[in-house]
Amino acid sequence: MKKLLKILLTVVIISVSVFIVRFYFDKTHPEVRFExxxxxxxxxxxxxxLKDSVDFTKDEKDNYYIAYKNRIQIIENNGRSYDILKDLSLDIHSIDYFKNSIYYSSGDKIYCYNVNQGKNKVIINNIPNYGDYGKSVLRVKGDYIYISIGAATNSAVVGDDNQWIKDNFYAHDMTPEDITLRGINFGKYKRGAFQSYNTKSLKGQIVPQHFPGNASIIIYNIKNGSSETFAWGIRNVEGMDFNSSNGLICDIGGMENRGSRPVIGDTDYIYEIKKGMWYGWPDYSGGDPVTSPKFKSVKGSPLQFILDNHPNTNPPAPIYQHKTVGxxxxxxxxxxxxxxxxxxxxxxxxxxxxxxxxxxxxxxxxxxxxxxxxxxxxxxxxxxxxxxxxxxxxxxxxxxxxxxxxxxxxxKRIYLYSLLTAVLGIVLILKNQNS
Known part of the structure; x- marks a missing residue:
């Protein structure tokens, strides 16, 4: 009987020892927790x-592609994993796969990486991604790539909250369509909308269109390489996908209480974005004008429009309004x-x-x-x-x-419970041996 107990005790000690080593020293053990x-x-x-990964996609062979800041990793369907692209100059944010090619956004460019040939090329350049929302989201649908371009500022006025002016002093929001300003300026330095830092705007001033422009979504035709503005007046897209009718669904961040033209009372939204539409930024949000009681500026003062002759006095409403902003x-x-x-x-x-x-x-x-x-x-x-x-x-x-x-x-709690049970078993065995 004592020999049997000794064998049992040895087995338990070995098991507990192996567990402790795996629990505390095996760094591959996933510390997964969700509810x-x-x-x-x-x-x-x-x-x-996949620590520090930013996006992922997969192909028709069930190979997964994981994007990091400056590299793309493939995890093959057989479990083999390695980098297929690495460039320290990249700042990848979003990727998608289509017909043996990976399309990805990095800084002010959109790239195409051919998986079979190992060739990497720029297909869109000079995207105005220098501001507050400088990370383009992209998704492929059919023969088109849908690409978001965020606003450079909170509400179209460059202010002290825009830290990027230290590196790009003359930058400001670029409009994808011609707009006319009301000449409303803000603060001590009379800062104007769609103007560089500490620059006034004039009543009736026309700001010409620029492609690609800020606060917009553009599309790129994969077959012929042409591109155009899909929709505009869209402050910043955080997520993008398509519904069963091929409608483009995006969540968009609302304007915040900061900068030279702070906005109080806004929230985030989910929209179905349709081609050719203006969605209101920077004078509307969630389909409501900033002059409505929903919004306030500092000290409760009403906000004013900064655009004259709006493209639409009734921009589309969201399909969902969130409870918070940002x-x-x-x-x-x-x-x-x-x-x-x-x-x-x-x-x-x-x-x-x-x-x-x-x-x-x-x-x-x-x-x-x-x-x-x-x-x-x-x-x-x-x-x-x-x-x-x-x-x-x-x-x-x-x-x-x-x-x-x-x-x-x-x-890890289940493992802790198992460890306590094993320890209790050891104590009972030793007690029986001594008695």
Whole structure:
């Protein structure tokens, strides 16, 4: 009996020792933690080791491409992983795949990398990405690449909040269409809209169009290389995807309480963006004029229009208005209804690290809660799953429809419980041996 107990004790000690080594020293062990709010969904870890990644995509062979600041990594369907592109001068933000090519945005350029040939080339240059929202989001649909270009400023006036003027003193928002100014200037230095720092605007001043322009979405024809403005008056796009009708769905950040023309009372929005439309920035937000009671300037004073002869006095309204400003991040549309209802929109809120779903009416539903040390960089739907990239911790999750019993939490606590149980077992064995 004592011999049996000694063997059992040895096995337990070895098991506990192996666990301790893996728990504390094996850095590949995923420290994954999330909480599923909807018990019709399950979440699993697809890949780990992707720390500091910014975006991802996949091809028809189930090879995944992971983008980092200055490189793109392939994870082949057999598990082999290596860099296919690396350039320290790059500042990659967004990527997508189409017909053996990876399209990606970096700084003021859009690139095409041919996977088969290993050739990398610039297809769009001189994008005005020098301001507050200088990271273009791109998505491919059919033979077109849709590319967002953010505003250079909060509300079209260069001010002391725009730290980039130290490197680009004469820069300002470039309008993609001709506009006429009312000559409204702001602050001690009479700063004008669509003008460089400390420069006045004049009543009736015409600012000529520039392509590409700020606060817009452009499209690039992959077949013939032509490009044009798709829509404008769009402050900054954080996420972009397409619904079942090929409609372009974007979440857009509202104007904030900062700068020479601060705006109080705005929020973030989700829109369906249609070709040729002006969406109101910088004189409208969420379909409402800045002169409405919804918005205030400093000390409660009313805001004024800075444009004369608006392209449209009734810009399109959003399909969803968020509760806060400056917190919406990436989004993905469940066009086929594989996880929720058809065209359900999944969006990420940076303020609470939560993924929500919105089906077109009512309030959004909380779906997945991530811990505070996570930061979701990108979401895309492939193969009936919502793939979610936590670039800060380096995990790619797969969320799909399935069954779970209760709220699912994956973390280290289960291992701690196992360790305590093993220790208790050792104590009991030693006690029996001594007695």
């Amino acid at each position: 599923i709010k909807d018990n019709s969904l399950t979440c699993s870890l697809k890949y780990s080791g 917190t919406l991040g990436t989004l993905a549309v469940d066009a086929d209804g594989d996880l929720k209802s058809k065209d359900c929109i999944f969006f990420y809120d940076r303020s609470d690290n939560m993924i929500y779903s919105f089906s077109g009416a009512g309030l959004p539903l909380a779906e997945i809660k991530f811990e505070n040390t996570s930061k979701i960089s990108s979401m895309k739907i492939f193969d009936k799953s919502l793939f979610t990239l936590d670039g800060k911790k380096g995990y790619l999750y797969s969320i799909k429809r399935g069954r779970i019993n209760m709220t699912q939490i994956v973390d």
